[in-house]
Amino acid sequence: QGALNSCPSSSTQAAGRSRPVPSLRRSQSRLTDPEWSLAAVPQLTELCLQHIVHNFTQNPILDRLLPEHQRKVLDRLPTGLPLAVTANLVSDEDYWKRCCTERWQVCDISSYGDSWKRMFFERHLENILKSFVPNTTDPNQVLELIPLCKDYVRKLEVDQFLPPLKVDPEEEADDISDSGSDLGLGEVPVHHYDLGALVTALPYLEELHLTYGVKDCGMNFEWNLFKFTYQDCCNLAGAVKKCHKLKVFKLTRSNVDDDKTKLLVRSLLDHPSLVELNLSHNLIGDTGAQAVGKLINRSKLETLDLCNNKIHQAGSQALAQALAQNCILTSLNLRLNYLGDEGGEAMGRALLANTTLKSIHLGSNMLSEPSAVLLSQVLAQNATLTSINLSCNHIGPDGGKQLLEGLAGNKTLTEFDLRLAEVGQENEFLIGQMLWANRHAARLAPQPQPPAEPL
Numbered sequence: 358q359g360a361l362n363s364c365p366s367s368s369t370q371a372a373g374r375s376r377p378v379p380s381l382r383r384s385q386s387r388l389t390d391p392e393w394s395l396a397a398v399p400q401l402t403e404l405c406l407q408h409i410v411h412n413f414t415q416n417p418i419l420d421r422l423l424p425e426h427q428r429k430v431l432d433r434l435p436t437g438l439p440l441a442v443t444a445n446l447v448s449d450e451d452y453w454k455r456c457c458t459e460r461w462q463v464c465d466i467s468s469y470g471d472s473w474k475r476m477f478f479e480r481h482l483e484n485i486l487k488s489f490v491p492n493t494t495d496p497n498q499v500l501e502l503i504p505l506c507k508d509y510v511r512k513l514e515v516d517q518f519l520p521p522l523k524v525d526p527e528e529e530a531d532d533i534s535d536s537g538s539d540l541g542l543g544e545v546p547v548h549h550y551d552l553g554a555l556v557t558a559l560p561y562l563e564e565l566h567l568t569y570g571v572k573d574c575g576m577n578f579e580w581n582l583f584k585f586t587y588q589d590c591c592n593l594a595g596a597v598k599k600c601h602k603l604k605v606f607k608l609t610r611s612n613v614d615d616d617k618t619k620l621l622v623r624s625l626l627d628h629p630s631l632v633e634l635n636l637s638h639n640l641i642g643d644t645g646a647q648a649v650g651k652l653i654n655r656s657k658l659e660t661l662d663l664c665n666n667k668i669h670q671a672g673s674q675a676l677a678q679a680l681a682q683n684c685i686l687t688s689l690n691l692r693l694n695y696l697g698d699e700g701g702e703a704m705g706r707a708l709l710a711n712t713t714l715k716s717i718h719l720g721s722n723m724l725s726e727p728s729a730v731l732l733s734q735v736l737a738q739n740a741t742l743t744s745i746n747l748s749c750n751h752i753g754p755d756g757g758k759q760l761l762e763g764l765a766g767n768k769t770l771t772e773f774d775l776r777l778a779e780v781g782q783e784n785e786f787l788i789g790q791m792l793w794a795n796r797h798a799a800r801l802a803p804q805p806q807p808p809a810e811p812l
Contacts, residue, residue: 649663
């Protein structure tokens with residue numbers, strides 16, 4: 358017994374045999390712990406993907422992953438990542454859909470070419486422009502975004518431009534220069550953000566919709582908040598002239614007068630791509646309309662909207678003269694102007710010569726029976742017009758009879774708005790019957806087939 362006790366190796370072996378090995382202990386835990394499961398242990402692949410997601414800003418790994426791993430990473434990426442990281446790396450539409458829906462309540466991608474990524478960058482850029490305060494906001498906020506969004510922006514709709522912040526009158530008096538004294542005592546320049554550097558750097562920009570004003574100003578209303586300055590116009594004209602792929606240009610509700618219209622028109626003459634121009638709800642008079650008349654025949658315009666301006670007889674005659682010579686324009690809107698019968702008759706004579714215009718809106722232009730007499734000739738001879746609007750004029754029952762007689766042989770007109778034109782119920786009913794027949798015939802007519810591709 359003393360010999361056994363003095364042998365260290367024997368005692369160690371005995372102690373070792375009395376303790377279970379670790380593997381045996383784990384096996385026992387599997388049998389005794391009902392909650393133990395191998396599935397609860399994350400796989401190495403899963404741990405790697407979690408690491409990639411958590412460190413994506415510092416080390417954006419995506420293209421080198423397998424497709425199924427890319428999908429897992431994209432589904433877990435937070436939408437608040439810096440655009441400098443995701444803009445030109447992430448093209449997955451589901452990710453950009455999450456970015457849009459988490460930021461805006463209403464998201465309709467049908468207006469953005471069915472692209473969530475395009476929607477995000479267009480609306481993101483628009484929001485920055487709407488909140489930009491000249492002389493206060495850092496211009497790099499816009500300039501740094503250009504390389505990130507330039508490949509995705511096709512349209513910009515900016516319905517607000519903020520003016521510079523007011524300065525203290527005493528500081529302004531100290532800082533006023535000799536060149537600025539022409540502004541008048543106490544007048545602060547309110548030039549808005551210059552779009553030149555931005556617009557010319559967007560190679561795929563096709564539509565530009567602008568309104569110079571302030572939304573929801575409330576009790577802080579001042580007329581200067583809605584002032585489109587001559588310098589603003591110069592900046593905008595230069596930007597639009599350099600935007601060679603621009604197809605649609607809308608500048609509405611911005612107090613654009615004749616001088617600014619002439620400046621804009623000079624920049625748009627012979628524009629290679631512009632097909633739609635909207636200058637509605639402005640202050641354009643006869644001189645501005647004459648300038649637009651020159652543009653009609655020195656551009657590719659197909660749609661022109663001058664609704665709610667101050668165009669009278671001279672301006673309408675200039676537009677009519679251009680319309681008589683034009684062979685491209687298909688839609689003209691002159692609603693809410695002051696053409697009068699002289700302007701209405703000028704438009705009628707132009708439509709006798711024009712063979713491309715399909716839609717014309719002359720509503721609320723103080724037209725009466727003399728205009729209806731000439732337009733009845735247009736209805737009898739013109740085979741191109743499909744829509745005419747004479748609503749809210751004083752055509753009268755006799756003028757309605759003239760229009761009814763002119764429409765008797767017309768087979769192309771399908772829309773003729775005579776609401777509040779006082780043409781009489783019977784005339785309006787008979788005209789409606791003729792229009793219904795034309796629409797029915799148009800539906801039954803065989804549709805033109807596209808030309809077959811050569812074999």
